[in-house]
Amino acid sequence: MNATLDPAIRLRDVHLLFGRTLALDLEHLEMRAGERVFVLGHSGSGKTTLSRLIKGRLKPSTGTVRVFGNDPTAKDSRRETQRRIAMIDQEYFLVPRLDVVDNVLHGCLGRVSPWRSYLGWYPGEEWEKAESILEEVELGGLGYRRVETLSGGQRQRTAIARALMQDADIIVADEPVSALDPELAEDALELLVECVARRGITLIVNLHQPELARRFATRFVGLANGRLVYDGSPDGFTKQHAELVYRAQPKGEMRDEQPETGTPPTASGSDLRLVGD
Ligand SMILES: Nc1ncnc2c1ncn2[C@@H]1O[C@H](COP(=O)(O)OP(=O)(O)O)[C@@H](O)[C@H]1O
Numbered sequence: 001m002n003a004t005l006d007p008a009i010r011l012r013d014v015h016l017l018f019g020r021t022l023a024l025d026l027e028h029l030e031m032r033a034g035e036r037v038f039v040l041g042h043s044g045s046g047k048t049t050l051s052r053l054i055k056g057r058l059k060p061s062t063g064t065v066r067v068f069g070n071d072p073t074a075k076d077s078r079r080e081t082q083r084r085i086a087m088i089d090q091e092y093f094l095v096p097r098l099d100v101v102d103n104v105l106h107g108c109l110g111r112v113s114p115w116r117s118y119l120g121w122y123p124g125e126e127w128e129k130a131e132s133i134l135e136e137v138e139l140g141g142l143g144y145r146r147v148e149t150l151s152g153g154q155r156q157r158t159a160i161a162r163a164l165m166q167d168a169d170i171i172v173a174d175e176p177v178s179a180l181d182p183e184l185a186e187d188a189l190e191l192l193v194e195c196v197a198r199r200g201i202t203l204i205v206n207l208h209q210p211e212l213a214r215r216f217a218t219r220f221v222g223l224a225n226g227r228l229v230y231d232g233s234p235d236g237f238t239k240q241h242a243e244l245v246y247r248a249q250p251k252g253e254m255r256d257e258q259p260e261t262g263t264p265p266t267a268s269g270s271d272l273r274l275v276g277d
């Protein structure tokens, strides 16, 4: 397998149904190692569902999802694939009563035996790593504070630190800055992108704000009603594309018809390119 040519993530003919709701309908989507893909879309457009498919928390109703060539839900390879994908959820899911450093150390659970971690017996090198990551995310000195005493921005950076601790090849961040005010949100994204770029990690960020995403993305993926309506460079993403992505869409029932795109400025032809190709 040639790591530089094979995509890190590949979705083919994926349909994901929740009851009669078609949450995702993606014919073909690939992401390559080292890309920073920002997934844009209105609420209910399928961003979280896409993240959960990549992370292996959901199986597609039909079609295939491959991460480094493996089905992320497959029994035999699941553990290893899961270790290679870190997730930063919208809610962070930190343990509020534990110290910052304990939360960050949870990032290495994939490589430390469960009983050791249960007792808090992490190897010395993991402690050192956690301390150094805390410095990197500007939380040095706060390692022994309980998470529940932190500000929103500090919690967010704890979640970033835990994801970095995992030594993952891919970080999927689902609206990671939605709880922060705009200035803090930009700082937090900048920090995340710097840490990720330093390590060559592939980054997928679900975000509402295209203008914020523009600064950090190498590629935009636009979803509307579970369908891909843009896939291309941030520079090529025009106001018309934004309209297409953010135009109010009916939600809910399964749709048989194609989305009425008129003559949409979809990313076809010269617009459509995988950055890094
Ligand atoms: N667990 C679920 N059960 C039923 N419907 C769901 C579930 N999760 C998501 N959906 C539906 O799937 C569609 C896509 O949702 P989601 O991926 O959460 O969108 P986004 O993250 O872009 O807001 C929406 O219509 C949503 O209501």
Ligand SMILES: [Mg+2]
Pocket (backbone or CB within 6 Å): 047, 048, 049, 174, 175
């Ligand atoms: Mg969501």
